[in-house]
Amino acid sequence: QLQLQESGPRLVKPSETLSLTCTVSGGSIGVNYCSWVRQPPGKEPEWIAHISYSGNTKTDYNPSLKSRVTISLDTSKNQFSLRLDSVTAADTAVYYCALIPSVWGQGTMVTVSS
Amino acid sequence: EIVLTQSPGTLSLSPGDRATLSCRASQSVYNNYLAWYRQKPGQAPRLLIYPASNRATGTPDRFSGSGSGTDFTLTISRLEPEDFAVYYCQQHGSSPVTFGGGTKVEMK
Numbered sequence: 180q181l182q183l184q185e186s187g188p189r190l191v192k193p194s195e196t197l198s199l200t201c202t203v204s205g206g207s208i209g210v211n212y213c214s215w216v217r218q219p220p221g222k223e224p225e226w227i228a229h230i231s232y233s234g235n236t237k238t239d240y241n242p243s244l245k246s247r248v249t250i251s252l253d254t255s256k257n258q259f260s261l262r263l264d265s266v267t268a269a270d271t272a273v274y275y276c277a278l279i280p281s282v283w284g285q286g287t288m289v290t291v292s293s
Numbered sequence: 294e295i296v297l298t299q300s301p302g303t304l305s306l307s308p309g310d311r312a313t314l315s316c317r318a319s320q321s322v323y324n325n326y327l328a329w330y331r332q333k334p335g336q337a338p339r340l341l342i343y344p345a346s347n348r349a350t351g352t353p354d355r356f357s358g359s360g361s362g363t364d365f366t367l368t369i370s371r372l373e374p375e376d377f378a379v380y381y382c383q384q385h386g387s388s389p390v391t392f393g394g395g396t397k398v399e400m401k
Contacts, residue, residue: 214390223394223395224338224381225392226392239389240389241390277337279383279385280330280383281343284337285336285337
């Protein structure tokens, strides 16, 4: 059974870059859509982006975040990553990696603060 | 972007009651790629139903999903203590993937 685990800094300063990695265990990423989702405290989840690989890499981004987001995939390490540039306090949230809809990581709380 | 509107915002019920949750989409959800999740405090969303009416592996049969197009419903036939939580619908038939605002099922 696939399991996902997020890793990365939990505190990021305003205007800097948030970087997270998701490690997949218990099987291969395969052709799954590897997604990042975030959830600000007390609010609903928000999809950020997804990436998949089946011969070539396909990415898709939430238009509201597209200008600041990069998603990447390393199939040799069974990992995918998120980069969010120029963060502000509004980017404070629990960040989840997921193989939507069925498999989710436990989430990691990232706070943007000086 | 497909906007998902969930109603009601809060349901106040007792254990053993029946719960009916609604998710309405601003346009048709492609191939009924509509998921229902339950989220308990401090936990990730857990998939219950996908797509639209199929129970995910491990989902108890007191949960059922119905609907198509723009109107979807999650029914919990008899509420258990662990069902008092927040429920979200989510579509990924069209980009961007979107979530509803959630329905909180609280104990009366």
